[in-house]
Amino acid sequence: MIKIKYVLLFFLIYISTLTTFAQTTNYDLKRDIPYYERTQKDAYIGERCKLDIYYPTNKKNFATVVWFHGGNLTGGNKEIPEALKKQGFAVVGVGYRLSPRVKGREIIDDAVAAVAWVFKHIAAYGGNDRLIFVSGHSAGGYLDMMLTLNKEYLAKYGIDANNIAELIPFSGQAITHFTIRKESGIKDTQPVIDQYAPLYYVRADAPPLLLITGDRELEMLGRYDENAYLARMMKIVGHKYTRLIELQGYGHDMTYPGFPLLIKEVERRTKEIVEAY
DSSP states (O other): OHHHHHHHHHHHHHHHHHHHHHHTOOEEEEEEEEOSSSOOOOHHHHHHOEEEEEEESSOOSEEEEEEEOOSTTTSOOOOOOGGGTTSSSEEEEEOOOOTTTSOHHHHHHHHHHHHHHHHHHGGGGTEEEEEEEEEEETHHHHHHHHHHHSTHHHHTTTOOGGGSSEEEEESOOOSSOHHHHHHTTOOTTSOOOSTTOGGGGOOTTSOOEEEEEEOTTTSSTTHHHHHHHHHHHHHHTTOSOEEEEEETTOOSOOHHHHHHHHHHHHHHHHHHHHHHO
């Protein structure tokens, strides 16, 4: 009986210790960090090209989610989604320039520069540059896919895009973005696949890819179908880690049910990478 009591006491202390540890993970938020390394004379770059980083302060080697906001490439501001806070990983909310003040190529360049900054600086905050996940909604998902699937973008910063832990776009446009098509006078119902389309860069050696969209009947234009075709083509070229999730009953604004899937995937993939080295 005495032994049982001691075992029970030890178990309660152990559980209490785990609970206390979980509750004492602290976080900090640094705002408005310029991500272009060199001083920019362009006032619009100075205004828009900044990021916020929310990160654990008493934890090391944590994962990081780089989050790009949506808004058609014409609106929106950097954000740290509330659903991604206090999950044990860092979140980087990225701001970028917007159309029509700049062209689509310049917006993509901003996204690339932001991810390059995270690769080069996350260790200074305690993070692990092998655990960088790229995500975002709508236009943000489009930027995710462009900077990851076209390896030339990050290569300009000396970074291999394949070192991204995983690509997890929310309802991203897989064909050429309709705002970029508009720059050339092409209407949004005219599909185009050119150098500004993630589909143009399907490749077998890309990082793991989890595509999340709303219901095919409720999504914006053919957004689910674009992602389904991207998933099919990635598999055809030999990519072994492409998955597509359709959130039935949800339209284009599908972040609420999408965030738990993102969190679970970051946890799963982080464990996989850590165990591999």
